[in-house]
Structures are given as C-alpha cells and as structure tokens.
Amino acid sequence: MELIGSTLTATYVRPKTSHFLPAISTMATSYRGIQPPMAMNPSANLWRTNSYYKSSSLVPTLSPLQRENSDLVRAKTTFYPSNRTALATRYTPEDWYKSNHSNYRESESSRKSAERLRRDTIRLMQDKEQLTRRSQENTSKNIGERLNDIVFWKSELSHEIDNIVTEIATLTEVKRRLERALAETEGPLQVSQECLYHREKRMSIDLVHDDVEKDLIKEVEVIKSCQERMRRHLDRAIAQLLSNRAAQHELERDMRDKLTAQRIEDRCHNLRNTSDGISYYRGIERLDPSLSLPDSWSKFTDDNILRSQSERASSQKLRDEIEILLNTTSNEMWNQFNSVNIAFTNRISETADAKNGLQTHLAKTLQEIFQTEMLIESLKKALRDKENPLKVAQTRLEERTRRPNIELCRDNPHHRLVSEVREIEDTIQKLQERLMEAENTMQILAKTKATLEHDLSIKANSLFLDQEKCMSMRKSFPSMPRLVGYT
Structure with missing residues (x-):
C-alpha cells in the first residue's frame, strides 16, 4: 500500500487467516495472568538516568518479597558493567504493559469509531437513498399531475377550437345568406319602380293619388330601408369573422404549444435511472427560463378560451340578429307586397x-x-x-287499518x-x-x-x-325562402 505524499518503504501482506489481529479477549488473557514486574530498590538506582527514574516513579509500592527479588536481580546485573549503558536506555516492564494497554485501548476506540462511522454511514446512505427515491417519485408525480393539467387544458382547447370552427362556418353561411338576400331585394325594388312608372300613364280621372300608388311608394321605401340594414349587418358579420379567426388562431397556437409541452413532459415522466439520453447539466438548476407561473399559465389558456367563448357569444348574437333581420325584412317586404296586391285587386x-x-x-x-x-x-x-x-x-x-287486534276485520x-x-x-x-x-x-x-x-x-x-299589367310583372317577386337567403 502506497500512501499519498510519501515514498514506498514497505510492503504489507494480509495474512491468510480469517482475522488480521487476534481477538481482544485472547490478547487480554495473554497479559492479565502475568505477574507484575518486581521493582528495584531505590537505594540501588543511583546508576539510572533521570528519565528512568521518572518512568519508574510511577510504579506502585512493592511488597518486601518483591523487593528482595528485585535486589537479587540488580545484584546479578552489577557483575556485568558492560550492560549498564544498555540498561539505562531501556523501558521497564510496566512501561511495556502500559504501552500494550494503550495500544489496545486505542485499537478498541478506533475500531468502535470506525464501526460507529460505518453504521452511521450505512444508515446515512440508506436514508439518502430513500430520500432520493422519494424525491424522484414526488417529482414524477408532479410531472404526472402537470401532464394531467396539460391534457385537461388541451381537451378544453380542442373542444373550444371545434366550437369556434363550427361557429365560423355557421356565421359564414349566414353571411352568404345575407348577401343572397340583399341581392334578391334588387328585383322587387325594380318591379315597384316600374309599376309606379306604368301608373303614370293613367289618363284623366284615373290619374289619382289612390291607395295603390301610396302602397307602391311605401314598398319602395321599405325595400331601401331593408337594404340599408342588411348592408350594416353584413359589415358587422365580416368584422366578427375576423375576430373569430383571430381567436381561433390564438387557440390553435396555444394547442400547438400544449402538444409540444405534453411531448416534453411525457418524455420527462418516462425517464428512469436506466434510461438512455440522461446526462449531467451543471448549473441547470440555477437557470430559470420559465416565463410564467402555474396561475398565469392556466390563466393564459383560460383567457384564450374565455376570449373565444366571448367571440362565439357575440357571433351567435349577431347570427340571431341577422336571422331576425332576414325574417323581419322578408315579412315587411312580403306584407307590403300583399298590401299592394290587395290594393290592386280589392274590387274583383x-x-x-x-x-x-x-x-x-x-x-x-x-x-x-x-x-x-x-x-x-x-x-x-x-x-x-x-x-x-x-x-x-x-x-x-x-x-281502518289502525283497528286493534281482532277488530282488524275484512268486513x-x-x-x-x-x-x-x-x-x-x-x-x-x-x-x-x-x-x-x-x-x-x-x-x-x-x-x-x-x-x-x-x-x-x-x-x-x-x-x-x-290582373293588370302590373300584377303580371309582380309575379317575379321573390319567395319567402329566397328573401331569407335560401336558394
């Protein structure tokens, strides 16, 4: 094993046994049974160095028997003067035992710390894994809810687009009918004017301002008034068609955006940790390219739908007005036509x-x-x-059903x-x-x-x-369906 920042000085080989170090209990028994070392006589320690006395001063007081044994050992060592220098630099057995105990305690402490760190780390990894999974599930749920919102608004847009398209087609048809009805009024106007011209040929006493002439003049005025109202409503219908198409354009553009957003959201909703195409995008979470909030997003589509509904309501109201106008003008012209005809033939x-x-x-x-x-x-x-x-x-x-007991008789x-x-x-x-x-x-x-x-x-x-020449000309007066725009 090579440490970073140092040179390779040794090679460590793991033993083939199942444990690198012996058990703590075994090591404890290996040193607990040994007798404590015998202390030297203080009077015989004159030749030791100060460092030795400092370490040996920590040794507890020994018994008389231990002192005798210590003196015998020291006596033996005095016969070898060449070993004094070596003995002065060595540790006592007590230091050796204390070092072992210190190593054992450090080993136990480090192992406990490592074990606690391992448990905490495993628990942390598990908690973070669960947190990551829950976060991903919540995100997928939110994206799914967003997809549902998009599908809902898309269905509303589709329904409204169908309605506005139908309304545009209906209003276009009503506009065509109005144009045809306006064109149909030219024939009756010409007939009425020609009738007035022919009646100017009357001679003598017949040249009077009678009821027929009054009705013919009134008929001309009625037809011109109907034409003027038709033209005004025709201009309104053209403007309303432009507004309807503008609302349809906004709805279709919103629908295209919804379709694109749905494809993106659907792809995001189906992404998994094993999906292809996933990658790192550093700092993307700090980028906020959004242009709207959920409230403003839904309000935008709702406003488009409301605008379309408003335009449809206006269009329907205009259509009703045009229908009423067509029926009213046709009734007015037809009633006046009948009045003129009755005035022509009331004496027959x-x-x-x-x-x-x-x-x-x-x-x-x-x-x-x-x-x-x-x-x-x-x-x-x-x-x-x-x-x-x-x-x-x-x-x-x-x-009688409340009669008690036997009184409840079918009499x-x-x-x-x-x-x-x-x-x-x-x-x-x-x-x-x-x-x-x-x-x-x-x-x-x-x-x-x-x-x-x-x-x-x-x-x-x-x-x-x-009857008269005028009656033969008035046969060309358009029928009621033609006056309301039907061909």
Whole structure:
C-alpha cells in the first residue's frame, strides 16, 4: 500500500487467516495472568538516568518479597558493567504493559469509531437513498399531475377550437345568406319602380293619388330601408369573422404549444435511472427560463378560451340578429307586397265568393274550437271533483287499518271502500282518456284553422296575380325562402 505524499518503504501482506489481529479477549488473557514486574530498590538506582527514574516513579509500592527479588536481580546485573549503558536506555516492564494497554485501548476506540462511522454511514446512505427515491417519485408525480393539467387544458382547447370552427362556418353561411338576400331585394325594388312608372300613364280621372300608388311608394321605401340594414349587418358579420379567426388562431397556437409541452413532459415522466439520453447539466438548476407561473399559465389558456367563448357569444348574437333581420325584412317586404296586391285587386268580385267561403269555414272552425275548449274545461273540472271522493275513500281505508287486534276485520265496509276506490280510479281514467281525445281534437281543429288561414291567404294572393299589367310583372317577386337567403 502506497500512501499519498510519501515514498514506498514497505510492503504489507494480509495474512491468510480469517482475522488480521487476534481477538481482544485472547490478547487480554495473554497479559492479565502475568505477574507484575518486581521493582528495584531505590537505594540501588543511583546508576539510572533521570528519565528512568521518572518512568519508574510511577510504579506502585512493592511488597518486601518483591523487593528482595528485585535486589537479587540488580545484584546479578552489577557483575556485568558492560550492560549498564544498555540498561539505562531501556523501558521497564510496566512501561511495556502500559504501552500494550494503550495500544489496545486505542485499537478498541478506533475500531468502535470506525464501526460507529460505518453504521452511521450505512444508515446515512440508506436514508439518502430513500430520500432520493422519494424525491424522484414526488417529482414524477408532479410531472404526472402537470401532464394531467396539460391534457385537461388541451381537451378544453380542442373542444373550444371545434366550437369556434363550427361557429365560423355557421356565421359564414349566414353571411352568404345575407348577401343572397340583399341581392334578391334588387328585383322587387325594380318591379315597384316600374309599376309606379306604368301608373303614370293613367289618363284623366284615373290619374289619382289612390291607395295603390301610396302602397307602391311605401314598398319602395321599405325595400331601401331593408337594404340599408342588411348592408350594416353584413359589415358587422365580416368584422366578427375576423375576430373569430383571430381567436381561433390564438387557440390553435396555444394547442400547438400544449402538444409540444405534453411531448416534453411525457418524455420527462418516462425517464428512469436506466434510461438512455440522461446526462449531467451543471448549473441547470440555477437557470430559470420559465416565463410564467402555474396561475398565469392556466390563466393564459383560460383567457384564450374565455376570449373565444366571448367571440362565439357575440357571433351567435349577431347570427340571431341577422336571422331576425332576414325574417323581419322578408315579412315587411312580403306584407307590403300583399298590401299592394290587395290594393290592386280589392274590387274583383270573383275573389269575394271564395274569400267569403273560406272565412265562413274559418268562423265555424273557430266556433268549434271554442266549444271544444269549453268541453276540455268541463272534463278538467270533473277530474278535480273526483279528487276529494278518492281522498275520502283512501283515508277511510287507511284509518281502518289502525283497528286493534281482532277488530282488524275484512268486513263489508272494507269491501265497499275497496270497490269505491276502484270505481273512482276507473272513472278518473276514463275521464283522462276522454280529456286526451278532446285535446287531440283540439289540436286537429287548430291545425285545420291554421290550414284554412293559410289557404285563405294563398287564395287571395293567387287571385290577385292574374290582373293588370302590373300584377303580371309582380309575379317575379321573390319567395319567402329566397328573401331569407335560401336558394
């Protein structure tokens, strides 16, 4: 073994035995049985050096027999003057024993320290290993939770992206309908203006400012007003589409970032101590490249989603407004168109008979609807009147179940009460069936009424179409679906 900082001066070979040193107990017995050395007579120590006296002064007082033996030994040594110099430089047996004891104690102390250090080190290594494992598990758990958060927000983003894409497509379709409806208004405007031009050809007394002319002028104003509102809503739809696409862009960019972060977090979550690609990156823990905190991170995505939801809400509101506008403008133009047509054909006698016939049937239907409603009310009152008798019968049955002991008899009143309950329930069931039939009849009458009213407007409009030159021109007036943007 070579020590650092010193030259190689000796070679140490470990013995082949199982222990390098003998056991402590064996060594202890090897020196405990030896008799203590005999002390010299102080009077005979004149020839010793001062260092010897210092060491020998620590020897305890010996017995007389030990002193005699010591004197004999010293007497023998006096016969050899040549050994005096050598004896003056040697240690006493007591020093030798004390040195051994000191070495033993040092050995035991060092071994105990080494053993304690070994135990503490092993325990420290185990504790640190457990701490490292727990820290790694906690880190993996945190990364897993982070992955769950990313997956959650990614699903929310995906759902919101689908919603905003659907909303963009729906708003685009509504915008196309609005553009088509705006284009469809050009034809009726031209027809109305041409009708006014043709009516200027009237001569003499017929050249009057009558109701037909008033309605035609009003029709032109209504169509121009509808066109102006359509253009304003069309501009709003274009601006809203830009806002929707901007929100979609932010969502998709956030989704791309989430996908990249998910791949990185998933790789980090699957890293193990035996994984490939792990390496040292000194000082990386002191580097903080993060640009956000968990709250600001979630708030960023939440803000994007909220912005998209807000844009979708605005888009839906705009779509509803456009739908209402299309229906309103089409109704206004159609109503005005009917007013002009009625003004053109209000004196046609042939249409009066058919119109009166439809009105007669409609009046009869309305009368039948009124009577059916009265019948329904009567049936409902009859059902309400059966509630209290049913309650009385059931209450009687319930009270009679409390009769004690042998009094709880299935007597005639019991059978009559059971029969009464069944009769009332059967009556209620039949009344409910009849009420259902009356309500179905009411629905049929209402449907018939709606059919008659619709047929009345169709007949009136159809009969007005075959008249004057203006009526033949007004046949090109667009239908209701075309006015709301459908082709």
